[in-house]
Amino acid sequence: MSNFDLVARVFGIVLALAVSELLKGFAKLWRVHHKVEETGGPPVHIGWLVPTLGALMLLDQVTFWFNFGQIGPHVPTTLFGLAGFMAVIGTYFALSTFVFPADVKLWPDFDAYYFKVRGIVIGGLLAVNAVGFAYELALVLSGVELDAGDDGGGLVAHAMMLLTAIQLVLLLFVTGRRSSLALLLGAIVTTLGGDLPF
Secondary structure, eight states: OOOOHHHHHHHHHHHHHHHHHHHHHHHHHHHHHHHHOOOOSOOOOOHHHHHHHHHHHHHHHHHHHHHHHHHGGGSSSHHHHHHHHHHHHHHHHHHHHHHHOSSSGGOOOHHHHHHHHHHHHHHHHHHHHHHHOOOOOOHTTTTTOOOOOOTTTTHHHHHHHHHHHHHHHHTTOOOOOOHHHHHHHHHHHHHHHHHSSO
């Protein structure tokens, strides 16, 4: 087994746990919506903000998984390199635990929960993506040729990445539910747009 195979297996396990945490959150939402989850009081208002944030987080994790194919072979297999790599992956897992309320009884309005945790989740997403982009840029500047994949790493992909980052920053400051939802949906669209084949 090569060093890259070992790193990829560890990465896959931790990222799978992060994805599982999100899927468990979506399952809990579904149970609450169908009133088979104990809420301990009046009906819970789920809204669209928390589910859309969960979808954005899931999409970002899948995107990171695909990008790992480019940068993963260049992660140094030193203790420092692997610790840094695990810190990034561990952050994804930790952020996944914040997306959905752990105890529905404490949050009768999920939109209020969203505004409570958005700084942690969205700020964390920005930080993880900034670290990934910085590492990729460092590789390119050091002369490493990365496989750009089907999208060619073109102008559209970079423009979509920038638009996504701008929307995430704006999400840290907007206070309206509709504007927040519009920005979350916009971030999903631009993240998907970054994978267009041109």
